[in-house]
Amino acid sequence: MMGEQKKYEMVQEGEYYRIRALIDIPEYGVKVGDYGGVIEDESNLTQDEKGWISKESKAEKQATVHDAFVTGKSLVSDASRLISGTIHDSTIKGTLVQGSVKIFNSTIENSTFCLENEMDEGTIHDSYVLGLYLYAQFNIHHSEISVGQMDGCCEHFHVNDSFITLKSMNILKKCLIRGSKLDLDYFRVSQKVSLFFFEMETDGSLYVIKDDLNQDAETFVFGRGRNPIRIDCQHLMISSTTIKGNPYLCGNMNLTSCEITGMPSIRLYGKLEHSQVSDLAVINYVNEDYRILKKIKLSGDDVYE
Structure with missing residues (x-):
């Protein structure tokens, strides 16, 4: 709390008000007298917390900014509540943001980010998201995610019924992807990973690797x-x-020490080692110059071409 001293005053600008700092806010480099962004009403930016809206940003309707920093060309609208975090060049509508959340170049609607620390959990639901940074437990449902890079130092990373386009994804701990389509250049997951009925079609790379340090991982x-x-x-x-x-x-x-079953179809440019393949499997080697089939157990009515 900042006591009874108001944080800013409002200067009329058309139908809106531009904020002007009455105190220093060192967290965001704001000095007394600095002009900030535009608000529709004093309820859009609290007076007794440290949040700030920079010059090119706007907060309107029922939106409230508490301890968050809104910068770049951002719009915070509808019933959004920004408890903390950083919003940059983004449109936020009807969204709750809480914790050390960073959102860049994004359009987010009806979403929830609650990441007080790495054990907290954030959620994106029914959203179109561009340029997302995330850390800690995270869930994505029924969404379209399009990002240059999504690095997941995540305890849990869950994706459900979503379409994800990105350059690279590196999930270090638990990962569950269900009913989703991935379009990416690089995807690496390790330790405990579950991928349920999903599609990935790309010119890039997929790595599903068991961590040698975690022998219990599945x-x-x-x-x-x-x-x-x-x-x-x-x-x-x-x-x-x-x-x-x-x-x-x-x-x-490079398929190593895998169990592949349930009428699999494998069109292979490479090697299959130390694996069990069964249940009406079809294995087709496309490249005559490079193929390795080593210590493979075939069973049932499998076909090898």
Whole structure:
């Protein structure tokens, strides 16, 4: 709390008001007399907390900025509540943001970010998101995510019924992707990973690798019924993983110590080692110059071409 001293005054500017600092806010480099952004009403920016809205940004309607910093060309609207965090060049509508959250170049609607520390959990729901930074536990549902890079130092990373376009994703701990489509250049997941009936078609790389330091880790890639697993990528490396449910695997692959079952179709440019393949499997080697089939157990009515 800052006591009874008001943080800013409002200067009429058309139908809105431009804020002018009455105190220093060193957290955001604000000095007494500095002009900030535009608000529709005093309720859009609290007087007794440290939040600030920079010159090119606006807060309107029922939106409230508390200890957050809104900068760049940002718009905070509808019933958004920015408890803390940084919003830069983004449009936020009907969203709760709390914790050390950073949102850049984004359009986010009806979402919730609650990341007080790395064990907290944030959620994006029914949203179109561009340029997202995330840390800690995170959930994405029914969303379209398009980012240059999403690095997941996440205890939990859950994606459900979403479309994700990105340059790279590196999930270090637990990962669950269900009913989603990935379009990316690089995707690496390790330790405990579950991928359920998803699609990935890209010129990039997919790595599902069991961490040598975590021998109890398990990874699963599951398809089901009309929702088979489909992975078509330039480089595919999967180790110590169970893959089942009509999987289609195509690319320059390195499949090691895997169990592949449920009518799999494997179109291979590469090697398959120390794995068990069963249940009406079809393995087709495309590249005659490079192929390794080593210590493989085939069973049932499998076909090798």
